[in-house]
Amino acid sequence: xxxxxxxxxxxxxxxxxxxxxxxxxxxxxxxxxxxxxxxxxxxxxxxxxxxxxxxxxxxxxxxxxxxxxxxxxxxxxxxxxxxxxxxxxxxxxxxxxxxxxxxxxxxxxxxxxxxxxxxxxxxxxxxxxxxxxxxxxxxxxxxxxxxxxxxxxxxxxxxxxxxxxxxxxxxxxxxxxxxxxxxxxxxxxxxxxxxxxxxxxxxxxxxxxxxxxxxxxxxxxxxxxxxxxxxxxxxxxxxxxxxxxxxxxxxxxxxxxxxxxxxxxxxxxxxxxxxxxxxxxxxxxxxxxxxxxxxxxxxxxxxxxxxxxxxxxxxxxxxxxxxxxxxxxxxx
Amino acid sequence: xxxxxxxxxxxxxxxxxxxxxxxxxxxxxxxxxxxxxxxxxxxxxxxxxxxxxxxxxxxxxxxxxxxxxxxxxxxxxxxxxxxxxxxxxxxxxxxxxxxxxxxxxxxxxxxxxxxxxxxxxxxxxxxxxxxxxxxxxxxxxxxxxxxxxxxxxxxxxxxxxxxxxxxxxxxxxxxxxxxxxxxxxxxxxxxxxxxxxxxxxxxxxxxxxxxxxxxxxxxxxxxxxxxxxxxxxxxxxxxxxxxxxxxxxxxxxxxxxxxxxxxxxxxxxxxxxxxxxxxxxxxxxxxxxxxxxxxxxxxxxxxxxxxxxxxxxxx
Numbered sequence: 001x002x003x004x005x006x007x008x009x010x011x012x013x014x015x016x017x018x019x020x021x022x023x024x025x026x027x028x029x030x031x032x033x034x035x036x037x038x039x040x041x042x043x044x045x046x047x048x049x050x051x052x053x054x055x056x057x058x059x060x061x062x063x064x065x066x067x068x069x070x071x072x073x074x075x076x077x078x079x080x081x082x083x084x085x086x087x088x089x090x091x092x093x094x095x096x097x098x099x100x101x102x103x104x105x106x107x108x109x110x111x112x113x114x115x116x117x118x119x120x121x122x123x124x125x126x127x128x129x130x131x132x133x134x135x136x137x138x139x140x141x142x143x144x145x146x147x148x149x150x151x152x153x154x155x156x157x158x159x160x161x162x163x164x165x166x167x168x169x170x171x172x173x174x175x176x177x178x179x180x181x182x183x184x185x186x187x188x189x190x191x192x193x194x195x196x197x198x199x200x201x202x203x204x205x206x207x208x209x210x211x212x213x214x215x216x217x218x219x220x221x222x223x224x225x226x227x228x229x230x231x232x233x234x235x236x237x238x239x240x241x242x243x244x245x246x247x248x249x250x251x252x253x254x255x256x257x258x259x260x261x262x263x264x265x266x267x268x269x270x271x272x273x274x275x276x277x278x279x280x281x282x283x284x285x286x287x288x289x290x291x292x293x294x295x296x297x298x299x300x301x302x303x304x305x306x307x308x309x310x311x312x313x314x315x316x317x318x319x320x321x322x323x324x325x326x327x328x329x330x331x332x
Numbered sequence: 333x334x335x336x337x338x339x340x341x342x343x344x345x346x347x348x349x350x351x352x353x354x355x356x357x358x359x360x361x362x363x364x365x366x367x368x369x370x371x372x373x374x375x376x377x378x379x380x381x382x383x384x385x386x387x388x389x390x391x392x393x394x395x396x397x398x399x400x401x402x403x404x405x406x407x408x409x410x411x412x413x414x415x416x417x418x419x420x421x422x423x424x425x426x427x428x429x430x431x432x433x434x435x436x437x438x439x440x441x442x443x444x445x446x447x448x449x450x451x452x453x454x455x456x457x458x459x460x461x462x463x464x465x466x467x468x469x470x471x472x473x474x475x476x477x478x479x480x481x482x483x484x485x486x487x488x489x490x491x492x493x494x495x496x497x498x499x500x501x502x503x504x505x506x507x508x509x510x511x512x513x514x515x516x517x518x519x520x521x522x523x524x525x526x527x528x529x530x531x532x533x534x535x536x537x538x539x540x541x542x543x544x545x546x547x548x549x550x551x552x553x554x555x556x557x558x559x560x561x562x563x564x565x566x567x568x569x570x571x572x573x574x575x576x577x578x579x580x581x582x583x584x585x586x587x588x589x590x591x592x593x594x595x596x597x598x599x600x601x602x603x604x605x606x607x608x609x610x611x612x613x614x615x616x617x618x619x620x621x622x623x624x625x626x627x628x629x630x631x632x633x634x635x636x637x638x639x640x641x642x643x644x645x646x647x
Contacts, residue, residue, distance in 0.1 A: 057551055087556075095553030107544040110563050112570075112642050121562075122552045157642050173552070 001072050001079055006181055006213045007033040007056070012069035012083075014048075014055050024284050025051040027237035028069070030311060033181070035074075038207060038214040040228035040245075042221060042260070044281050048237040049217045053183050056082060056215075057098055058090050073098070076180065096126045099174035103186040105166035109158045115166075116142070116154030119173045126177045141172040145202060164195035168202070175206060182207075183215045188223065200227055221264045225249060230317065233257045236282050236292035239311075243318035253314065253325040255297045291323065299324045336635065339646040343634070347627050351620065355408075358619050359401045367610035369393050373417045404616070414613040423617050426602070431621075433514060433598035437587050438625065440518040442580050445525030450572065452526070453533025454565065460538055469534070476527035480586065484520050484593045491516065501595045517590045524586070525579045532575045537568040570641050577633035581626050 001008050014026035026048045033039045041049045054060055056071055071082040075097045082093070102108040109118060119141060120134040129137060135154070142150035145168045158166055167187060174182055184203065188196040204227050207214050216228060224231055224245065231248045233241045233256065241254040252258045262275045279296040282288075291297070294304040303323050311321045326332045370384040370393055388394050392403065407414060413423035452468050459465045475483070488501070504510040540546070541564050549559045588600035595601075599618055606614035637644050 059547055059550055091553050091555070093553070094551055100548075100551040102544065102548060104544065108548045110545045110549070110567070112567060112640075113563070114642075121558075122554070125552070125554055125558065159643055170548075 001074065002032070004034050005032050006035045006074045007031070007215075008070070008072040009052070009056070010070040010072070012052060012055060012067070012071060014051050014060070015066040016051070016060065017064040017066075021285055024287050025237055026055065027284070027287055029234075029237070029239050031232050031239055031242070033213050033215060034230075035213055036211045037229040038204075038216055038227055040224040040231040041215060041217045041234055042219060042224055042231060043234035044219065046281055046284070047234045048284075049234055050185055051237075052234075053100075053185060053215055053217060056181075056183065057094055057100060058082065058085070059100075062087070074180070095122055095179075096177045097179055098181045098183065099177065099179040100183040100185065101167070101170045101174050101187045104190050105170045105187075106158070106163055106190070108170060109166060111158050113157070114154065115147075115156050115158060115161065115169050118169070119176050122173060123176055137176065138172075141176045142169075144206070145169075145172040145175075147172065163191055164199065167191060167195075167199050171199075171202065171206070175210065175212070178210065179212060181213045181215070183217070185217045186219070187216075189218070189220075196223075203227065221260065233260070236288065237284055238292070238321065240293070240322070241320045247318045251318070251329070253318075253320040253328050254322045255299050255324070255328055256293050258328060299327055335646055336638075339638075340631065340635065343631050347624075350627065351623065354623055355405065355616065355620055356401065358616055359404065360397065362612045362615060363397055365610075367612075369417070369610065369612065372610040404613075408617075408620075413617050416614055417611045418609065423614055426614070427599065427617060427621065430597055430599050430602055432510065433591065433596050434584075434587050434600060435625070436510070436514050437518050437521060437590065437596075437598065438580070438583050440514065441521035441525060442576075442583055444518065444522035445579070445583075446529055446572075446576055448522070449526045449529030450533050450569070453530045453572075454537055454560075454568075456530070456534040457537035457541060457568075458560065465534075468530070472527040472530045474527075475523045476531065480520055480524045481589055481593055483523065484517065484590060487516060487520060488593070503595075503597050513594070513596060517594045517596065521583055521586055521590060525583060529572060529576055529579055533568065533572050536571045537564060540564040540568040543567070566640070570637075573633060573636055573640060577630055580629045580633070584622050584625055584629075 009029055009031040012026055012029040012031075013024070016023045016025050029048070029052050031039075031041075031052075041053070043049050051060070055065075055067060056073070058067075067083050069083065073080055073082055073093070075093055077092075080093075082090070085093075109115070113121075116135065116138050119138040120131075123129045123134040123137050124131070127134075139150045139154060142148070142153055147153045147165060147168050153161070153165075158169075161169070170187070187203070188199050191199060200223065203214070203216075206212075216223075218224060228245050230242065230244045232239045233248065233254065235256050241248065241252065241257045243251070248257060249261065252261060256277075259275075259277045263277060265274055277296055282292050282295075288308060290306055291300070291304040291309050294300040297304065299322075301324070307323070309321045309323045311319050312325060313319045314325075322328065368379075368384075369391070370387045371379040373387050373391065374383050392400060395403070404414065411424065413427075415421065416423055416426050419426075452472070456465045456468045502513070504513045541560075543564075546559060546564060549563045554563075587598060588603060590596075591598040591600035592604060599621065602614065603618045605611070606618065638646050
């Protein structure tokens with residue numbers, strides 16, 4: 001692993017066996033997350049954002065999922081490849097070294113267990129704390145994420161809390177064991193805009209304080225710009241462009257990234273039609289031999305149909321997978 | 333705890349109007365039929381007009397129905413349940429000798445049925461779509477769809493063939509014999525309950541195991557044991573409780589049939605003969621008894637609900 005990286009995903013493929021056949025949900029993802037950074041993953045629904053990050057915690061049904069490639073992770077016990085780990089070894093990492101926040105906090109918490117207890121339970125199981133210590137620590141976490149008054153909230157059940165509060169509980173839970181990596185899977189999508197801003201601010205603050213690395217999945221480019229250090233753009237189960245936020249927003253080299261940025265509404269756009277990308281992302285029932293974006297791409301040529309584009313490294317932080325990136329940048 | 337006592341007290345008080353309404357309805361529905369009560373008391377054959385007139389006088393059969401209802405109700409409240417038309421025996425005595433069989437059948441079969449339903453349902457859900465699950469589901473489907481009287485007859489035939497000289501049916505003289513007599517019918521009734529409750533447990537458990545909070549529990553790095561029992565099972569048991577309440581109620585009715593088949597001296601057999609013979613005082617008391625058992629069962633289920641599900645509050 002490279003110095004300073006906490007996670008290196010190499011050629012990750014995830015195949016999901018379903019009743020309708022195999023879904024090649026992730027088709028060779030390469031992704032690096034540096035220590036202490038917030039790395040955004042952006043893309044349309046069904047592009048493999050969630051599937052690839054859930055693979056990092058092996059949360060898919062093990063009997064119906066096939067993983068190939070490497071997921072190298074710098075755990076508290078040193079470097080490990082997550083792909084070959086068994087259930088028991090994985091349990092050592094889950095909850096303690098890697099934690100996850102989910103989109104819908106209303107259903108992601110056990111409806112009939114006290115909110116505080118759901119955190120205390122994890123502290124007892126993962127850190128071996130006693131009942132009283134676990135409760136004390138859970139109350140501290142509640143105060144940290146702004147669930148007040150902590151004592152009262154500790155005893156409440158999820159149905160007695162609002163969506164924003166529940167997401168705070170999720171965050172408190174995820175960070176309670178001081179993980180090295182936090183995966184946030186669209187944590188603000190189900191919330192209304194004002195609460196969204198609060199939750200983003202909270203995640204940013206806590207991240208700055210704890211220096212935890214974060215993978216932040218979203219389809220909202222505005223959110224990416226606000227909190228991320230670097231970004232990976234995913235399309236049809238692959239990462240098609242990676243770079244720092246500045247590189248992605250100002251020097252995008254992939255036609256899809258460009259189109260995504262152009263379809264983001266800006267201030268002062270009034271009276272004009274919103275730009276969209278015509279067509280829909282492909283279904284993932286087969287492996288691609290050509291560029292999966294070609295049918296929707298303005299730059300596509302015959303070359304794109306015939307060969308899957310290699311990832312080209314432009315500089316230490318910026319890389320792109322497109323045959324025509326130079327033309328997109330206007331160099332040709 | 334104090335809350336529970338208060339709630340249970342309230343519920344018991346709320347039973348009084350139900351009991352009054354049902355007793356009123358039963359009393360008058362029975363009187364709608366054309367049965368000649370005086371003739372029933374004397375016995376159809378010996379009923380001369382002279383005897384009938386005497387009995388009518390003695391039992392107050394000629395009073396207006398409403399007054400007869402309140403006379404009867406007064407008696408019941410102070411513990412005088414009236415006299416059996418057939419034997420002249422006090423009804424309180426008559427049914428108290430028959431309650432153990434019926435209550436035993438209902439309680440034992442419900443307890444057995446629920447316990448094994450939960451165990452098998454959970455095992456089935458954990459081995460979903462594997463041979464073990466298919467096997468359990470098939471057996472449950474069998475007992476769910478085959479009526480229990482058929483199973484009873486089959487079981488009796490088989491048992492008497494393989495254990496000759498042993499009596500599985502009829503009356504009992506001591507507690508050991510009591511258990512012997514009711515064990516087979518109780519198991520058969522339990523099988524019937526198990527089939528339904530087991531299938532509910534399985535499907536409830538399967539859906540809970542796929543719920544998003546299970547993914548969270550998994551991401552927290554909890555053990556499979558904690559995920560399955562502390563999280564999924566606790567949630568899965570709630571709908572099972574609802575169905576269990578209804579299933580217990582069915583069991584009360586089910587005893588009528590099963591007691592007939594096994595010739596058990598219980599409430600069921602008595603009820604059938606009382607209805608057929610126009611023995612109204614007995615019918616009235618037995619229906620009220622079954623209603624009370626039913627009400628108590630549903631009260632227990634409701635209280636358990638509050639214990640298991642924090643979203644349900646005592647009001």
